[in-house]
Amino acid sequence: MPSxxxxxxxxxxxxxxxRARGLLAGAAEQAEDITSLQSLAERYIQLGLFERADGxxxxxxxxxxxxxxxxxxxxxxxxALGKMEEAxxxxxxxxxxxxxxxxxxxxxxxxRCWREDDNHIEAMEALLKAGIPDxxxxxxxxxxxxxxxxxxxxxxxxxxxxRRGANLRASMMRYxxxxxxxxxxxxxxxxxxxxxxxxxxxSGVYDTDSATLATTHATPAPHPATPENQGKPVFIxxxxxxxxxxxDRILSSHSxxxxxxxxxxxxxxxxxxxxxxxxxxxxxxxxAEIDFVSLSKQYARSTSERGLGAPVLVDKTPANFLYLGIxxxxxxxxxxxxxxxxxxxxxxxxxxxxxxxxxxxxxxxDQLAEYxxxxxxxxxxxxxxxPGQIIDLQYENLVQHTEAEVRNLLKYCGLSxxxxxxxxxxxxxPSATASAAQVRRPxxxxxxxxxxxxxxxxAPLIERxxxxxxxLEGAPS
Numbered sequence: 001m002p003s004x005x006x007x008x009x010x011x012x013x014x015x016x017x018x019r020a021r022g023l024l025a026g027a028a029e030q031a032e033d034i035t036s037l038q039s040l041a042e043r044y045i046q047l048g049l050f051e052r053a054d055g056x057x058x059x060x061x062x063x064x065x066x067x068x069x070x071x072x073x074x075x076x077x078x079x080a081l082g083k084m085e086e087a088x089x090x091x092x093x094x095x096x097x098x099x100x101x102x103x104x105x106x107x108x109x110x111x112r113c114w115r116e117d118d119n120h121i122e123a124m125e126a127l128l129k130a131g132i133p134d135x136x137x138x139x140x141x142x143x144x145x146x147x148x149x150x151x152x153x154x155x156x157x158x159x160x161x162x163r164r165g166a167n168l169r170a171s172m173m174r175y176x177x178x179x180x181x182x183x184x185x186x187x188x189x190x191x192x193x194x195x196x197x198x199x200x201x202x203s204g205v206y207d208t209d210s211a212t213l214a215t216t217h218a219t220p221a222p223h224p225a226t227p228e229n230q231g232k233p234v235f236i237x238x239x240x241x242x243x244x245x246x247x248d249r250i251l252s253s254h255s256x257x258x259x260x261x262x263x264x265x266x267x268x269x270x271x272x273x274x275x276x277x278x279x280x281x282x283x284x285x286x287x288a289e290i291d292f293v294s295l296s297k298q299y300a301r302s303t304s305e306r307g308l309g310a311p312v313l314v315d316k317t318p319a320n321f322l323y324l325g326i327x328x329x330x331x332x333x334x335x336x337x338x339x340x341x342x343x344x345x346x347x348x349x350x351x352x353x354x355x356x357x358x359x360x361x362x363x364x365x366d367q368l369a370e371y372x373x374x375x376x377x378x379x380x381x382x383x384x385x386x387p388g389q390i391i392d393l394q395y396e397n398l399v400q401h402t403e404a405e406v407r408n409l410l411k412y413c414g415l416s417x418x419x420x421x422x423x424x425x426x427x428x429x430p431s432a433t434a435s436a437a438q439v440r441r442p443x444x445x446x447x448x449x450x451x452x453x454x455x456x457x458x459a460p461l462i463e464r465x466x467x468x469x470x471x472l473e474g475a476p477s
Contacts (some may be wrong), residue, residue, distance in 0.1 A: 008043055015268060015298055017047065018305035028052070034060045038073060047306065048261045050080040068098040075107065084111050102137035102144075106354060109144035114151040121148050139169045143354040150352075155453040162352050163457070169354070170363040177367040179280075181374040184322070186281055188381040190288050191325030231304050233331055234314045234413055237321040238339035239375060240359060241349035243395040247337060248316035249424040250406055254415055258310035260303055262317045269298040270326060287323075292330040299330070312413065319358075321375070324382045328389060335413050336386075338379065341395040343470050344451040347372055347461055369464035376470060399445050 004027045011020035024043055031037050037060040044053035057074035064070055075090035088111050094104040105124060114120075124145050132138040142165025149158035234251065236244050252259035273295055274286040303313055318339075320327070327334055341349075347369070350362045361371040382390060391412050398405045406421055451458060466472055 005039060005043075012043070012046060013268070015265060015272070015302035016305070017302050018307075020047065021049075021305070021307065024052070028056060031056070034064055034067070034070065038070065041073065041077070045077065045080075048263065050077050053077045054081060066093075066097060068094045068101060071097070072101065072104055075104075079107070079111070087111060100134070100137065102132070102134070102140040106140040106144040106147075109147040114148045116152055119148050119152065121145060121152075124148075135168055135172060139165045139172075140354065141165075142168065143352075146352060159454050159457050165354070166351065166363040170367075173360055173363070175360040175367070177361050177370045180361060181370055183280055183284070184374040184378045186284050187322060187325070188378055190284050191381075191385060193385050231300060231310075232312045232414075233299075233303070233334040234312055234337060235320050235324075235327060235334055236314060236316040236318075236337045236339065237324065238318050239341075239346055239350065239372070240318050240355070241353060242318075242339040242341040242346050243393075243398060244316050244318050244339050246395075246398070246424070247339060247393060247409070248314055250421050251312075251314050251409070251413065251415075253420045253424045253426075254312075254410070254418050255420070256310060256415060257312045257314060257413075258308035259314045259316065260306060260308070263303075263315060264317070265302045266299055266315065266317070266320060266323060266327070269295055269302070270323065272298070287326060290326075292326075295326070295330040312415065321379060321382075324390070325385060328386050332389075336390045337409065337412070338390050338392050339395060340392050342449075342451070343372060343376075343465055343472060344458065344462065345395075345448065347465075348451040348454060348458060349447070351461075365458065365461040366464065369461045369468075372465065373468040373470065376468075396448055399448065 004023050008020050008023045008027070011017070011023060020043070024040060024047075027036075028040050031040055037056045041053040041056040041060075044050070044056065054074070054077040057070065057077055060070050061067075061074060071090045072094045075087040075094065078084075078087035078090065088108060091104045091108040091111075094101055095108070098104075105120070109120070124141050128138065128141055128145075132141065142161045146158045146162035146165065149155075149161065234257075236247050236251075238244055248259050248261075251257050270287050270290065271283070273290040274283055277283045277286060303315070321338065324336060327336065347365075350359065351365065351368060353362065355362060361367045391409070393405065393409060403422065407417060410417060410421065455462070462472065
């Protein structure tokens with residue numbers, strides 16, 4: 001095990017990405033054993049450097065081509081790099097070598113659309129029938145079957161397995177959605193239109209007389225791609241499965257844009273600057289009093305040290321919608337793109353996804369509904385607090401009127417038109433989200449209105465959203 005690992009982990013935690021990359025590069029040159037190669041590859045993945053991780057996994061596979069754990073990790077990196085056929089082959093080998101690795105079954109199911117003459121339903125149903133004592137493994141099989149049944153156009157069987165998997169996953173968690181609802185309400189209470197906090201820079205988007213965040217125009221003035229403003233941030237926010245990855249791929253297909261992916265740089269910097277706290281409520285209060293100049297500098301440093309070197313950097317961490325008040329104060333020049341989707345399509349897409357980490361509200365329809373309502377209210381609050389600073393991009397419009405929507409998006413981000421943005425599926429940059437396979441394909445509209453196939457099963461969700469005043473055009477009455 002490389003002795004530099006603690007130093008690498010410390011550098012990452014403190015946001016010193018350039019130092020972490022340097023230490024990783026030095027350790028990777030000297031690493032020879034499988035354990036060291038895998039440990040270093042994991043750090044590269046943590047930094048979003050999937051090409052480097054892929055190289056280390058391949059070096060390790062030369063020594064242990066039949067190591068199921070190594071093959072699984074290599075397949076994960078391959079998926080991020082768009083090497084879906086190779087990832088599928090490796091996952092098949094994992095399943096052959098280690099039939100009880102049910103995570104491999106689920107990951108394989110997400111790689112492509114399956115057909116009547118090419119699927120794994122019979123084999124996976126047999127495994128479930130035989131009984132799986134490992135609840136986590138059963139969850140993964142339920143979700144894998146739900147995905148493959150949906151591909152085959154069998155919504156009833158799909159949702160039946162999905163419900164069983166989600167219920168089992170929820171039973172394994174200790175989660176109370178009320179904490180997240182209270183957190184969002186607290187954020188809105190702390191970051192109000194009358195809060196008196198000075199932004200990091202005087203860029204003309206902050207009205208110091210009324211002490212409110214505001215823009216003078218609905219569309220911010222374009223910023224030219226010049227050396228002195230390299231790294232202009234664009235934040236793509238919203239709920240997962242609403243098109244955030246799609247927009248990230250579209251923007252990063254532009255010659256002046258690079259994607260940071262889903263990173264924790266902003267949240268980590270906020271926590272560091274806020275200092276020790278005893279609760280999340282205290283963290284929210286202290287985050288409104290942090291040094292926004294320092295936050296802006298720390299974020300700029302850590303993102304620039306990732307070595308992308310583009311005039312515009314896209315941070316597509318969906319949960320950054322929680323920090324929009326902080327972003328506006330620390331980086332008033334930032335562009336904020338909020339992805340919206342029909343509430344029922346959005347919720348169904350979230351519900352049917354087995355997330356590797358995070359989103360604990362996604363496994364029970366009642367909790368999903370409560371979270372959605374709180375999110376919707378917080379976004380309405382941000383629009384009141386920051387009029388004109390957030391552009392709402394509707395997923396359905398983007399899919400159905402792509403060029404017009406993309407032109408508006410580029411204008412908002414201060415970017416000129418390039419035809420390459422419409423060929424986003426040819427973008428070779430890594431993607432490690434739940435949409436990694438979908439964004440490698442041209443745009444499709446088959447997911448629009450998919451919730452209708454499950455309207456009866458989604459009834460509790462529909463009723464709760466409607467009762468909260470969420471607009472549900474097309475929902476059954």
